[in-house]
Amino acid sequence: MTDTAHLRRDVRGATRDLSLRNLVKTYPLTRDVLGRPRARVRAVDGVDLDVTAGMTVGVVGESGSGKSTLGRLASLLERPDSGAVALDGHDTTALRGRELAEVRRSIQVVFQDPFGSLDPTKTVGHAVAEPLLVHRRVRRPGMLAAAEDLLARVGLDPGLARRYPEQLSGGQRQRVCIARALALSPWLLVADEPTSALDLSTRSEILNLLLTLQQDTGLSILLVSHDFATIQHLAHRVAVMYRGRVVEEGPTQDVVREPLHPYTKALLSAVPVPDPKIQRTRSRILLRGESPDPTALPTGCRFQSRCAFAMPSCAQTDPGLVDAAPGHRVACLLHQGIGAGTGPTTAAPE
Protein backbone atom coordinates (compact mmCIF):
# COMPACT_ATOMS: atom_id res chain seq x y z
CA MET A 1 0.00 0.00 0.00
CA THR A 2 1.26 3.46 0.66
CA ASP A 3 3.55 4.93 3.24
CA THR A 4 0.88 5.67 5.78
CA ALA A 5 2.80 4.19 8.68
CA HIS A 6 3.81 7.65 9.83
CA LEU A 7 0.14 8.48 10.34
CA ARG A 8 0.05 6.23 13.34
CA ARG A 9 3.37 7.41 14.69
CA ASP A 10 3.07 8.32 18.29
CA VAL A 11 3.84 11.96 18.87
CA ARG A 12 4.00 11.57 22.60
CA GLY A 13 7.46 12.00 24.00
CA ALA A 14 8.25 14.93 21.76
CA THR A 15 8.68 17.73 24.25
CA ARG A 16 6.96 20.54 22.48
CA ASP A 17 5.19 23.60 23.68
CA LEU A 18 3.52 26.64 22.31
CA SER A 19 3.71 29.85 24.26
CA LEU A 20 1.76 32.94 23.44
CA ARG A 21 3.42 36.01 24.91
CA ASN A 22 1.75 39.39 25.32
CA LEU A 23 -0.25 38.96 22.11
CA VAL A 24 -2.07 41.98 20.71
CA LYS A 25 -4.27 41.91 17.63
CA THR A 26 -6.45 44.82 16.56
CA TYR A 27 -8.85 45.10 13.67
CA PRO A 28 -9.77 48.37 11.97
CA LEU A 29 -13.41 49.21 12.56
CA THR A 30 -13.84 52.36 10.54
CA ARG A 31 -11.53 54.05 8.08
CA ASP A 32 -11.09 57.65 7.04
CA VAL A 33 -11.11 58.88 3.44
CA LEU A 34 -7.54 57.81 2.83
CA GLY A 35 -8.22 54.30 4.09
CA ARG A 36 -6.36 54.77 7.33
CA PRO A 37 -8.01 53.13 10.31
CA ARG A 38 -9.89 55.61 12.44
CA ALA A 39 -11.05 53.30 15.19
CA ARG A 40 -9.66 49.89 16.03
CA VAL A 41 -11.04 47.03 18.05
CA ARG A 42 -8.50 45.41 20.32
CA ALA A 43 -9.68 41.83 19.78
CA VAL A 44 -6.78 40.35 21.70
CA ASP A 45 -5.12 42.72 24.10
CA GLY A 46 -2.07 41.34 25.85
CA VAL A 47 -2.62 37.62 26.29
CA ASP A 48 -0.13 35.11 27.72
CA LEU A 49 -0.96 31.44 27.40
CA ASP A 50 0.98 28.18 27.31
CA VAL A 51 0.09 24.87 25.74
CA THR A 52 2.36 21.95 26.54
CA ALA A 53 2.50 18.49 25.00
CA GLY A 54 -0.43 16.20 25.62
CA MET A 55 -2.51 18.88 27.24
CA THR A 56 -5.89 20.32 26.35
CA VAL A 57 -6.22 24.00 27.05
CA GLY A 58 -9.68 25.47 26.87
CA VAL A 59 -10.36 29.08 26.03
CA VAL A 60 -13.80 30.21 27.07
CA GLY A 61 -15.60 33.51 26.85
CA GLU A 62 -18.62 35.27 25.41
CA SER A 63 -18.79 36.42 21.81
CA GLY A 64 -16.45 39.32 21.26
CA SER A 65 -14.09 38.19 23.97
CA GLY A 66 -11.34 37.57 21.44
CA LYS A 67 -11.18 33.82 21.93
CA SER A 68 -11.53 33.00 18.24
CA THR A 69 -8.91 35.59 17.34
CA LEU A 70 -6.63 33.98 19.88
CA GLY A 71 -7.24 30.65 18.14
CA ARG A 72 -6.39 32.16 14.76
CA LEU A 73 -3.22 33.69 16.16
CA ALA A 74 -2.20 30.40 17.75
CA SER A 75 -2.81 28.54 14.49
CA LEU A 76 -0.70 31.10 12.60
CA LEU A 77 -3.59 32.11 10.35
CA GLU A 78 -3.20 35.69 11.52
CA ARG A 79 -0.14 37.64 12.52
CA PRO A 80 -0.29 39.50 15.82
CA ASP A 81 0.26 43.26 15.91
CA SER A 82 2.75 42.65 18.67
CA GLY A 83 3.78 39.83 20.94
CA ALA A 84 5.14 36.41 20.18
CA VAL A 85 3.77 33.01 19.18
CA ALA A 86 6.69 30.81 20.16
CA LEU A 87 6.91 27.16 19.20
CA ASP A 88 9.51 25.38 21.33
CA GLY A 89 10.96 28.74 22.22
CA HIS A 90 11.26 29.97 18.61
CA ASP A 91 9.12 32.91 17.62
CA THR A 92 7.05 32.17 14.51
CA THR A 93 5.55 35.59 13.90
CA ALA A 94 8.25 36.65 11.42
CA LEU A 95 8.22 33.41 9.39
CA ARG A 96 7.09 33.41 5.78
CA GLY A 97 6.84 31.09 2.81
CA ARG A 98 8.43 27.67 3.16
CA GLU A 99 9.43 28.11 6.78
CA LEU A 100 5.90 29.07 7.72
CA ALA A 101 4.44 26.10 5.83
CA GLU A 102 6.86 23.85 7.70
CA VAL A 103 5.78 25.21 11.10
CA ARG A 104 2.11 25.03 10.15
CA ARG A 105 2.48 21.32 9.66
CA SER A 106 2.74 20.83 13.42
CA ILE A 107 -0.28 23.02 14.23
CA GLN A 108 -3.54 22.08 12.59
CA VAL A 109 -6.97 23.66 12.81
CA VAL A 110 -10.54 22.41 13.02
CA PHE A 111 -13.03 25.13 12.22
CA GLN A 112 -16.44 25.87 13.60
CA ASP A 113 -18.38 25.54 10.38
CA PRO A 114 -18.16 22.00 8.99
CA PHE A 115 -20.14 23.11 5.95
CA GLY A 116 -17.85 25.90 4.84
CA SER A 117 -14.54 24.35 5.77
CA LEU A 118 -14.56 21.71 3.04
CA ASP A 119 -14.08 22.69 -0.59
CA PRO A 120 -17.35 21.73 -2.36
CA THR A 121 -15.53 20.91 -5.59
CA LYS A 122 -13.25 18.32 -4.00
CA THR A 123 -14.02 14.80 -2.85
CA VAL A 124 -13.80 13.91 0.81
CA GLY A 125 -10.79 11.76 0.00
CA HIS A 126 -9.04 14.71 -1.58
CA ALA A 127 -9.83 16.93 1.42
CA VAL A 128 -8.46 14.39 3.88
CA ALA A 129 -5.29 13.46 2.01
CA GLU A 130 -4.55 16.92 0.64
CA PRO A 131 -2.17 17.85 3.50
CA LEU A 132 -0.11 14.77 2.66
CA LEU A 133 -0.06 15.73 -1.00
CA VAL A 134 0.99 19.29 -0.26
CA HIS A 135 3.85 18.11 1.91
CA ARG A 136 4.78 15.39 -0.59
CA ARG A 137 4.13 12.53 1.81
CA VAL A 138 2.00 10.76 -0.78
CA ARG A 139 1.63 11.05 -4.52
CA ARG A 140 -1.69 11.33 -6.30
CA PRO A 141 -2.14 7.56 -6.85
CA GLY A 142 -1.67 6.95 -3.13
CA MET A 143 -4.14 9.60 -2.02
CA LEU A 144 -7.21 7.40 -1.88
CA ALA A 145 -5.58 4.72 0.25
CA ALA A 146 -4.16 7.33 2.63
CA ALA A 147 -7.55 9.02 2.86
CA GLU A 148 -9.35 5.76 3.60
CA ASP A 149 -6.84 5.05 6.34
CA LEU A 150 -7.41 8.46 7.93
CA LEU A 151 -11.19 8.24 7.65
CA ALA A 152 -11.11 4.94 9.50
CA ARG A 153 -9.15 6.60 12.30
CA VAL A 154 -11.94 9.07 12.97
CA GLY A 155 -14.60 6.37 12.84
CA LEU A 156 -15.90 7.02 9.35
CA ASP A 157 -16.62 4.54 6.58
CA PRO A 158 -13.56 4.62 4.26
CA GLY A 159 -15.98 4.40 1.35
CA LEU A 160 -16.93 8.04 2.00
CA ALA A 161 -13.63 9.05 0.40
CA ARG A 162 -15.29 9.02 -3.00
CA ARG A 163 -18.18 11.21 -1.91
CA TYR A 164 -18.49 14.99 -2.06
CA PRO A 165 -18.92 17.08 1.10
CA GLU A 166 -22.48 18.03 0.15
CA GLN A 167 -23.43 14.36 0.46
CA LEU A 168 -22.33 14.20 4.12
CA SER A 169 -24.02 15.19 7.38
CA GLY A 170 -22.62 17.88 9.66
CA GLY A 171 -21.15 15.40 12.11
CA GLN A 172 -19.56 13.41 9.29
CA ARG A 173 -18.08 16.57 7.84
CA GLN A 174 -16.60 17.58 11.16
CA ARG A 175 -15.01 14.13 11.43
CA VAL A 176 -13.62 14.65 7.94
CA CYS A 177 -12.17 17.98 9.08
CA ILE A 178 -10.56 16.27 12.06
CA ALA A 179 -9.16 13.51 9.84
CA ARG A 180 -7.72 16.19 7.56
CA ALA A 181 -6.17 17.96 10.53
CA LEU A 182 -4.64 14.72 11.77
CA ALA A 183 -3.11 13.81 8.40
CA LEU A 184 0.20 15.49 9.14
CA SER A 185 0.42 14.13 12.70
CA PRO A 186 0.41 17.57 14.28
CA TRP A 187 1.26 17.92 17.92
CA LEU A 188 -1.31 20.65 18.44
CA LEU A 189 -4.87 20.84 17.22
CA VAL A 190 -6.56 24.23 17.43
CA ALA A 191 -10.28 23.56 17.58
CA ASP A 192 -12.34 26.72 17.22
CA GLU A 193 -15.85 25.92 18.43
CA PRO A 194 -15.68 22.49 16.79
CA THR A 195 -19.12 21.47 17.96
CA SER A 196 -21.25 24.59 18.08
CA ALA A 197 -22.67 24.05 14.58
CA LEU A 198 -23.69 20.48 15.41
CA ASP A 199 -26.73 19.12 17.16
CA LEU A 200 -26.45 17.79 20.67
CA SER A 201 -25.96 14.06 20.06
CA THR A 202 -23.37 14.63 17.33
CA ARG A 203 -21.65 17.13 19.58
CA SER A 204 -20.77 14.59 22.23
CA GLU A 205 -19.58 12.15 19.57
CA ILE A 206 -17.13 14.71 18.24
CA LEU A 207 -15.94 15.67 21.72
CA ASN A 208 -15.41 12.04 22.63
CA LEU A 209 -13.52 11.53 19.39
CA LEU A 210 -11.19 14.39 20.32
CA LEU A 211 -10.77 12.92 23.79
CA THR A 212 -9.94 9.46 22.40
CA LEU A 213 -7.49 10.88 19.89
CA GLN A 214 -5.73 12.76 22.63
CA GLN A 215 -5.48 9.72 24.87
CA ASP A 216 -4.25 7.55 21.99
CA THR A 217 -1.72 9.86 20.43
CA GLY A 218 -0.84 12.45 23.07
CA LEU A 219 -2.18 15.20 20.86
CA SER A 220 -2.37 18.66 22.41
CA ILE A 221 -5.56 20.60 21.86
CA LEU A 222 -6.34 24.29 22.13
CA LEU A 223 -10.10 24.23 22.43
CA VAL A 224 -11.94 27.48 21.87
CA SER A 225 -15.55 27.48 23.00
CA HIS A 226 -18.25 29.66 24.46
CA ASP A 227 -19.60 26.69 26.33
CA PHE A 228 -18.11 25.92 29.73
CA ALA A 229 -19.65 22.43 29.70
CA THR A 230 -17.68 21.53 26.57
CA ILE A 231 -14.48 22.86 28.11
CA GLN A 232 -15.09 20.97 31.34
CA HIS A 233 -15.51 17.77 29.38
CA LEU A 234 -12.16 18.03 27.61
CA ALA A 235 -9.77 20.60 28.98
CA HIS A 236 -7.03 20.10 31.52
CA ARG A 237 -6.56 23.82 31.89
CA VAL A 238 -8.93 26.63 31.10
CA ALA A 239 -8.43 30.30 30.28
CA VAL A 240 -11.42 32.60 30.68
CA MET A 241 -11.36 35.55 28.31
CA TYR A 242 -13.18 38.83 28.57
CA ARG A 243 -12.79 41.71 26.12
CA GLY A 244 -9.44 40.58 24.76
CA ARG A 245 -7.89 39.67 28.09
CA VAL A 246 -7.47 36.47 30.02
CA VAL A 247 -9.19 37.20 33.35
CA GLU A 248 -8.68 33.82 34.94
CA GLU A 249 -6.54 30.84 34.07
CA GLY A 250 -5.86 27.59 35.86
CA PRO A 251 -6.49 23.87 36.07
CA THR A 252 -10.06 23.22 34.95
CA GLN A 253 -11.00 21.43 38.16
CA ASP A 254 -9.79 24.29 40.33
CA VAL A 255 -11.45 26.95 38.22
CA VAL A 256 -14.75 25.09 38.17
CA ARG A 257 -14.68 24.21 41.85
CA GLU A 258 -13.51 27.57 43.04
CA PRO A 259 -13.90 30.29 40.43
CA LEU A 260 -12.21 33.50 41.55
CA HIS A 261 -13.14 36.11 38.99
CA PRO A 262 -16.73 37.39 39.14
CA TYR A 263 -17.04 36.87 35.38
CA THR A 264 -15.99 33.23 35.68
CA LYS A 265 -18.58 32.76 38.40
CA ALA A 266 -21.26 34.19 36.13
CA LEU A 267 -20.22 31.95 33.23
CA LEU A 268 -20.20 28.87 35.42
CA SER A 269 -23.58 29.65 36.91
CA ALA A 270 -24.99 29.50 33.39
CA VAL A 271 -23.88 25.89 32.92
CA PRO A 272 -26.78 23.60 33.75
CA VAL A 273 -26.21 20.88 36.35
CA PRO A 274 -27.36 17.39 35.35
CA ASP A 275 -29.27 16.93 38.64
CA PRO A 276 -32.68 18.63 38.30
CA LYS A 277 -33.05 19.10 42.08
CA ILE A 278 -29.85 21.08 42.33
CA GLN A 279 -30.50 22.81 39.04
CA ARG A 280 -33.87 24.11 40.29
CA THR A 281 -32.50 25.57 43.47
CA ARG A 282 -29.31 26.97 41.99
CA SER A 283 -29.04 30.70 41.82
CA ARG A 284 -27.90 32.05 38.48
CA ILE A 285 -25.78 35.12 38.29
CA LEU A 286 -27.26 37.49 35.79
CA LEU A 287 -24.82 40.04 34.49
CA ARG A 288 -26.24 43.52 34.51
CA GLY A 289 -24.92 46.68 33.02
CA GLU A 290 -23.51 47.54 29.66
CA SER A 291 -20.66 45.71 28.06
CA PRO A 292 -17.95 48.31 27.41
CA ASP A 293 -17.53 49.83 23.96
CA PRO A 294 -14.78 47.71 22.41
CA THR A 295 -13.20 50.72 20.70
CA ALA A 296 -13.03 52.84 23.85
CA LEU A 297 -12.33 50.62 26.81
CA PRO A 298 -12.63 52.24 30.23
CA THR A 299 -9.65 52.92 32.39
CA GLY A 300 -9.31 50.37 35.11
CA CYS A 301 -10.96 46.97 35.00
CA ARG A 302 -12.83 46.05 31.79
CA PHE A 303 -15.47 44.19 33.74
CA GLN A 304 -16.34 46.96 36.21
CA SER A 305 -19.56 48.05 34.50
CA ARG A 306 -21.05 44.56 34.82
CA CYS A 307 -19.43 43.46 38.06
CA ALA A 308 -21.46 43.00 41.23
CA PHE A 309 -18.36 43.57 43.34
CA ALA A 310 -17.03 46.68 41.66
CA MET A 311 -15.10 48.92 44.03
CA PRO A 312 -13.96 52.50 43.54
CA SER A 313 -10.41 51.31 42.87
CA CYS A 314 -11.68 49.18 39.97
CA ALA A 315 -12.17 52.35 37.96
CA GLN A 316 -8.50 53.30 38.37
CA THR A 317 -6.46 50.13 38.34
CA ASP A 318 -6.39 47.69 35.46
CA PRO A 319 -5.69 44.40 37.24
CA GLY A 320 -3.04 42.10 35.81
CA LEU A 321 -2.97 38.33 36.16
CA VAL A 322 -1.52 37.27 39.51
CA ASP A 323 -1.14 33.86 41.09
CA ALA A 324 -4.00 33.28 43.49
CA ALA A 325 -3.08 29.64 44.05
CA PRO A 326 -0.30 27.54 42.51
CA GLY A 327 -0.95 27.55 38.74
CA HIS A 328 -4.23 29.43 39.16
CA ARG A 329 -4.05 33.03 37.99
CA VAL A 330 -6.73 35.68 38.18
CA ALA A 331 -6.95 39.31 37.10
CA CYS A 332 -9.19 40.90 39.73
CA LEU A 333 -8.48 43.46 42.43
CA LEU A 334 -10.47 41.36 44.89
CA HIS A 335 -7.66 38.83 44.82
CA GLN A 336 -4.65 41.08 44.52
CA GLY A 337 -2.37 41.04 47.50
CA ILE A 338 -5.04 39.31 49.54
CA GLY A 339 -4.34 35.76 48.46
CA ALA A 340 -6.57 32.93 47.48
CA GLY A 341 -9.79 32.04 49.21
CA THR A 342 -10.54 35.35 50.82
CA GLY A 343 -12.40 36.76 47.85
CA PRO A 344 -16.16 36.80 47.59
CA THR A 345 -17.20 33.20 48.01
CA THR A 346 -20.92 33.66 47.98
CA ALA A 347 -22.80 33.91 44.76
CA ALA A 348 -23.90 37.35 43.81
CA PRO A 349 -27.39 38.31 44.93
CA GLU A 350 -30.01 38.28 42.22
Added chain:
Amino acid sequence: MTTTSAPGPVTGHAPEPAAAAPRRRTLRLLLRRPSTVVAVGFLLLLVLLAVLAPWISPHDPFAQDLADRFAPYSADHLLGTDDLGRDVASRLLYAIKLALLAPLISVGVALALGVPTGLWAGLSRGVVDAVLSRVADALLSLPGLAFALAIIAVVGPGLANVMVALGIVFAPSLFRVVRGAAMAVAEEPFIDSARSIGSPTSRVLWVHVLPNVSAPLLVQATILMGLALLSEAGLSFLGLGVQPPEASWGSMLRTAYENQFEAPLSVLPPGIAVVVTVLAFNTLGDAIRDAMTARGRR
Protein backbone atom coordinates in the same frame (compact mmCIF):
# COMPACT_ATOMS: atom_id res chain seq x y z
CA MET B 1 -11.62 21.54 -30.04
CA THR B 2 -15.11 22.07 -28.81
CA THR B 3 -15.80 24.25 -25.83
CA THR B 4 -19.49 23.72 -25.97
CA SER B 5 -19.84 20.95 -23.40
CA ALA B 6 -20.27 22.00 -19.79
CA PRO B 7 -17.16 20.52 -18.14
CA GLY B 8 -14.91 22.71 -20.22
CA PRO B 9 -11.22 23.28 -19.69
CA VAL B 10 -11.90 25.17 -16.47
CA THR B 11 -13.78 22.67 -14.34
CA GLY B 12 -11.87 19.77 -15.80
CA HIS B 13 -8.80 21.26 -14.16
CA ALA B 14 -8.14 18.83 -11.34
CA PRO B 15 -8.72 15.20 -12.18
CA GLU B 16 -10.39 13.62 -9.22
CA PRO B 17 -10.08 10.00 -8.24
CA ALA B 18 -13.82 9.77 -7.71
CA ALA B 19 -16.99 9.78 -9.69
CA ALA B 20 -17.85 13.36 -10.63
CA ALA B 21 -21.39 13.28 -9.35
CA PRO B 22 -22.11 17.04 -9.07
CA ARG B 23 -20.50 17.71 -12.43
CA ARG B 24 -22.63 15.13 -14.18
CA ARG B 25 -25.69 16.60 -12.53
CA THR B 26 -24.85 20.03 -13.90
CA LEU B 27 -24.63 18.53 -17.37
CA ARG B 28 -27.99 16.85 -16.92
CA LEU B 29 -29.58 20.09 -15.76
CA LEU B 30 -27.98 21.82 -18.71
CA LEU B 31 -29.41 19.50 -21.31
CA ARG B 32 -32.90 19.43 -19.87
CA ARG B 33 -33.93 22.52 -21.81
CA PRO B 34 -34.71 22.11 -25.52
CA SER B 35 -33.19 25.47 -26.48
CA THR B 36 -29.86 24.42 -24.98
CA VAL B 37 -29.91 21.13 -26.83
CA VAL B 38 -30.54 23.02 -30.06
CA ALA B 39 -27.73 25.49 -29.35
CA VAL B 40 -25.25 22.77 -28.41
CA GLY B 41 -26.35 20.69 -31.38
CA PHE B 42 -25.88 23.63 -33.73
CA LEU B 43 -22.39 24.37 -32.42
CA LEU B 44 -21.41 20.71 -32.70
CA LEU B 45 -22.78 20.70 -36.25
CA LEU B 46 -20.60 23.73 -37.03
CA VAL B 47 -17.55 21.89 -35.75
CA LEU B 48 -18.43 18.92 -37.90
CA LEU B 49 -18.96 21.09 -40.98
CA ALA B 50 -15.69 22.93 -40.35
CA VAL B 51 -13.81 19.64 -40.23
CA LEU B 52 -15.57 18.22 -43.29
CA ALA B 53 -15.51 21.44 -45.36
CA PRO B 54 -12.81 20.29 -47.83
CA TRP B 55 -14.85 17.21 -48.70
CA ILE B 56 -18.41 18.45 -48.67
CA SER B 57 -18.11 21.90 -50.19
CA PRO B 58 -19.53 21.86 -53.71
CA HIS B 59 -16.88 24.12 -55.23
CA ASP B 60 -13.37 25.41 -54.65
CA PRO B 61 -13.95 28.46 -52.42
CA PHE B 62 -11.16 30.38 -54.14
CA ALA B 63 -11.98 29.50 -57.75
CA GLN B 64 -13.08 32.64 -59.55
CA ASP B 65 -15.48 32.65 -62.45
CA LEU B 66 -15.87 36.23 -63.57
CA ALA B 67 -18.38 35.23 -66.24
CA ASP B 68 -20.71 34.00 -63.53
CA ARG B 69 -20.67 36.90 -61.05
CA PHE B 70 -23.60 37.40 -58.67
CA ALA B 71 -25.26 34.21 -59.77
CA PRO B 72 -28.60 33.70 -58.03
CA TYR B 73 -29.35 30.76 -55.76
CA SER B 74 -29.42 27.64 -57.90
CA ALA B 75 -28.84 23.94 -57.77
CA ASP B 76 -25.22 24.36 -58.84
CA HIS B 77 -24.48 27.41 -56.64
CA LEU B 78 -26.73 26.79 -53.65
CA LEU B 79 -26.20 30.25 -52.23
CA GLY B 80 -25.17 31.94 -55.44
CA THR B 81 -21.78 33.48 -56.24
CA ASP B 82 -20.02 36.63 -55.07
CA ASP B 83 -18.48 39.57 -56.95
CA LEU B 84 -15.66 37.39 -58.28
CA GLY B 85 -17.93 34.49 -59.13
CA ARG B 86 -16.80 32.36 -56.17
CA ASP B 87 -19.29 29.89 -54.70
CA VAL B 88 -20.81 31.49 -51.58
CA ALA B 89 -21.87 28.20 -49.99
CA SER B 90 -18.32 26.85 -50.22
CA ARG B 91 -16.82 30.04 -48.83
CA LEU B 92 -19.35 29.99 -46.00
CA LEU B 93 -18.37 26.41 -45.14
CA TYR B 94 -14.66 27.16 -45.24
CA ALA B 95 -15.17 30.24 -43.07
CA ILE B 96 -16.70 28.18 -40.24
CA LYS B 97 -13.20 27.17 -39.17
CA LEU B 98 -12.34 30.83 -38.68
CA ALA B 99 -15.66 31.64 -37.09
CA LEU B 100 -14.93 29.05 -34.39
CA LEU B 101 -11.18 29.54 -34.09
CA ALA B 102 -11.31 33.31 -33.81
CA PRO B 103 -13.52 33.33 -30.67
CA LEU B 104 -11.59 30.41 -29.19
CA ILE B 105 -8.25 32.14 -29.52
CA SER B 106 -9.39 35.59 -28.46
CA VAL B 107 -11.29 34.24 -25.44
CA GLY B 108 -8.26 32.05 -24.72
CA VAL B 109 -6.05 35.14 -24.66
CA ALA B 110 -8.59 36.92 -22.47
CA LEU B 111 -8.68 33.95 -20.06
CA ALA B 112 -4.90 33.78 -19.91
CA LEU B 113 -4.74 37.47 -19.03
CA GLY B 114 -7.86 37.88 -16.90
CA VAL B 115 -8.01 34.72 -14.79
CA PRO B 116 -4.61 34.73 -13.03
CA THR B 117 -4.76 38.46 -12.38
CA GLY B 118 -8.38 38.21 -11.17
CA LEU B 119 -7.59 35.35 -8.81
CA TRP B 120 -4.53 37.13 -7.48
CA ALA B 121 -6.37 40.41 -6.92
CA GLY B 122 -9.36 38.69 -5.32
CA LEU B 123 -7.32 36.69 -2.86
CA SER B 124 -4.59 39.14 -1.91
CA ARG B 125 -6.61 42.37 -1.96
CA GLY B 126 -4.69 45.42 -0.77
CA VAL B 127 -2.25 47.16 -3.10
CA VAL B 128 -2.20 44.37 -5.70
CA ASP B 129 -5.96 44.54 -6.01
CA ALA B 130 -6.03 48.33 -6.10
CA VAL B 131 -3.46 48.55 -8.93
CA LEU B 132 -4.92 45.74 -11.05
CA SER B 133 -8.47 46.99 -10.59
CA ARG B 134 -7.59 50.52 -11.65
CA VAL B 135 -5.87 49.19 -14.78
CA ALA B 136 -8.94 47.07 -15.56
CA ASP B 137 -11.26 50.04 -14.96
CA ALA B 138 -9.18 52.18 -17.29
CA LEU B 139 -9.33 49.53 -20.03
CA LEU B 140 -13.07 49.03 -19.52
CA SER B 141 -13.68 52.75 -19.90
CA LEU B 142 -12.45 52.59 -23.49
CA PRO B 143 -14.98 51.54 -26.12
CA GLY B 144 -14.08 47.94 -26.98
CA LEU B 145 -14.00 48.09 -30.74
CA ALA B 146 -12.16 51.43 -30.80
CA PHE B 147 -9.59 50.01 -28.40
CA ALA B 148 -9.17 46.94 -30.61
CA LEU B 149 -8.74 49.26 -33.61
CA ALA B 150 -6.02 51.13 -31.75
CA ILE B 151 -4.16 47.91 -30.98
CA ILE B 152 -4.47 46.80 -34.62
CA ALA B 153 -3.22 50.21 -35.73
CA VAL B 154 -0.06 49.54 -33.73
CA VAL B 155 0.55 45.88 -34.58
CA GLY B 156 -0.99 45.91 -38.07
CA PRO B 157 -3.98 44.08 -39.55
CA GLY B 158 -4.25 40.34 -39.86
CA LEU B 159 -6.36 37.66 -38.27
CA ALA B 160 -3.89 36.70 -35.53
CA ASN B 161 -3.46 40.32 -34.50
CA VAL B 162 -7.22 40.86 -34.44
CA MET B 163 -7.72 37.86 -32.18
CA VAL B 164 -5.03 38.96 -29.74
CA ALA B 165 -6.37 42.50 -29.76
CA LEU B 166 -9.85 41.21 -28.96
CA GLY B 167 -8.38 39.05 -26.21
CA ILE B 168 -6.85 42.13 -24.61
CA VAL B 169 -10.15 43.99 -24.94
CA PHE B 170 -12.05 41.13 -23.27
CA ALA B 171 -9.54 40.51 -20.48
CA PRO B 172 -10.76 43.27 -18.09
CA SER B 173 -14.33 41.97 -18.04
CA LEU B 174 -13.10 38.47 -17.22
CA PHE B 175 -10.77 39.96 -14.61
CA ARG B 176 -13.77 41.67 -12.99
CA VAL B 177 -15.85 38.50 -12.91
CA VAL B 178 -13.04 36.36 -11.54
CA ARG B 179 -11.95 38.95 -8.97
CA GLY B 180 -15.45 39.39 -7.60
CA ALA B 181 -16.10 35.68 -7.34
CA ALA B 182 -12.65 35.01 -5.89
CA MET B 183 -13.22 37.63 -3.20
CA ALA B 184 -16.37 35.85 -2.10
CA VAL B 185 -14.64 32.47 -2.14
CA ALA B 186 -11.65 33.84 -0.22
CA GLU B 187 -13.95 34.44 2.75
CA GLU B 188 -14.88 30.78 2.93
CA PRO B 189 -13.38 28.77 5.78
CA PHE B 190 -12.02 26.16 3.39
CA ILE B 191 -9.55 28.73 2.09
CA ASP B 192 -8.26 29.24 5.65
CA SER B 193 -8.24 25.49 5.94
CA ALA B 194 -6.12 25.17 2.80
CA ARG B 195 -3.69 27.71 4.20
CA SER B 196 -3.49 26.05 7.58
CA ILE B 197 -2.18 22.82 6.07
CA GLY B 198 0.64 24.86 4.56
CA SER B 199 -0.52 25.07 0.92
CA PRO B 200 1.41 27.66 -1.04
CA THR B 201 -0.69 30.55 -2.33
CA SER B 202 -0.45 29.34 -5.92
CA ARG B 203 -1.98 26.01 -4.92
CA VAL B 204 -4.75 27.73 -2.98
CA LEU B 205 -5.53 29.80 -6.07
CA TRP B 206 -5.54 27.04 -8.68
CA VAL B 207 -6.87 24.12 -6.68
CA HIS B 208 -9.37 25.79 -4.37
CA VAL B 209 -10.35 29.22 -5.65
CA LEU B 210 -10.45 28.60 -9.41
CA PRO B 211 -12.83 25.61 -9.41
CA ASN B 212 -15.16 27.56 -7.16
CA VAL B 213 -15.30 30.57 -9.47
CA SER B 214 -15.68 28.42 -12.58
CA ALA B 215 -19.45 28.89 -12.79
CA PRO B 216 -19.52 32.66 -13.45
CA LEU B 217 -16.28 32.34 -15.40
CA LEU B 218 -17.73 29.76 -17.76
CA VAL B 219 -20.83 31.87 -18.33
CA GLN B 220 -18.81 34.98 -19.08
CA ALA B 221 -16.41 33.10 -21.35
CA THR B 222 -19.24 31.57 -23.38
CA ILE B 223 -20.94 34.91 -23.87
CA LEU B 224 -17.61 36.47 -24.83
CA MET B 225 -17.28 33.78 -27.53
CA GLY B 226 -20.37 35.19 -29.19
CA LEU B 227 -19.08 38.72 -28.79
CA ALA B 228 -15.69 37.71 -30.17
CA LEU B 229 -17.28 36.21 -33.27
CA LEU B 230 -19.30 39.37 -33.73
CA SER B 231 -16.27 41.61 -33.25
CA GLU B 232 -14.13 39.50 -35.57
CA ALA B 233 -16.84 39.78 -38.19
CA GLY B 234 -16.97 43.53 -37.60
CA LEU B 235 -13.21 43.99 -37.89
CA SER B 236 -13.05 41.73 -40.95
CA PHE B 237 -15.91 43.76 -42.39
CA LEU B 238 -13.72 46.82 -41.96
CA GLY B 239 -10.94 44.97 -43.75
CA LEU B 240 -8.72 44.63 -40.70
CA GLY B 241 -9.12 40.95 -39.98
CA VAL B 242 -8.97 38.25 -42.56
CA GLN B 243 -7.06 39.27 -45.66
CA PRO B 244 -8.30 38.24 -49.12
CA PRO B 245 -8.70 35.79 -50.62
CA GLU B 246 -9.26 34.03 -47.29
CA ALA B 247 -12.94 34.00 -46.40
CA SER B 248 -14.54 35.00 -43.14
CA TRP B 249 -18.16 35.71 -42.47
CA GLY B 250 -17.28 39.33 -41.76
CA SER B 251 -15.33 39.84 -44.98
CA MET B 252 -18.11 38.10 -46.94
CA LEU B 253 -20.60 40.51 -45.43
CA ARG B 254 -18.40 43.37 -46.56
CA THR B 255 -18.32 42.06 -50.12
CA ALA B 256 -22.06 41.58 -50.10
CA TYR B 257 -22.61 45.04 -48.63
CA GLU B 258 -20.46 46.68 -51.29
CA ASN B 259 -22.48 45.01 -53.99
CA GLN B 260 -25.90 45.11 -52.46
CA PHE B 261 -27.48 46.84 -55.47
CA GLU B 262 -26.35 44.13 -57.87
CA ALA B 263 -27.08 41.21 -55.50
CA PRO B 264 -29.33 42.25 -52.60
CA LEU B 265 -29.76 38.70 -51.31
CA SER B 266 -26.05 38.02 -50.87
CA VAL B 267 -25.92 39.64 -47.42
CA LEU B 268 -28.21 36.97 -46.09
CA PRO B 269 -26.00 33.85 -45.93
CA PRO B 270 -23.07 35.32 -43.95
CA GLY B 271 -25.40 37.59 -41.96
CA ILE B 272 -27.65 34.76 -40.84
CA ALA B 273 -24.64 32.56 -40.10
CA VAL B 274 -23.20 35.23 -37.75
CA VAL B 275 -26.51 35.92 -36.01
CA VAL B 276 -27.40 32.27 -35.44
CA THR B 277 -23.94 31.34 -34.19
CA VAL B 278 -23.77 34.27 -31.77
CA LEU B 279 -27.26 33.36 -30.59
CA ALA B 280 -26.11 29.79 -30.00
CA PHE B 281 -23.17 30.95 -27.88
CA ASN B 282 -25.37 33.28 -25.83
CA THR B 283 -28.08 30.66 -25.31
CA LEU B 284 -25.42 28.27 -24.10
CA GLY B 285 -24.03 30.91 -21.70
CA ASP B 286 -27.48 31.55 -20.27
CA ALA B 287 -28.13 27.84 -19.90
CA ILE B 288 -24.84 27.27 -18.08
CA ARG B 289 -25.67 30.08 -15.68
CA ASP B 290 -29.11 28.67 -14.99
CA ALA B 291 -27.79 25.14 -14.52
CA MET B 292 -25.08 26.32 -12.13
CA THR B 293 -27.43 28.40 -10.00
CA ALA B 294 -30.02 25.63 -9.96
CA ARG B 295 -27.36 23.29 -8.61
CA GLY B 296 -26.20 25.84 -6.06
CA ARG B 297 -29.72 26.29 -4.73
CA ARG B 298 -30.08 22.68 -3.66
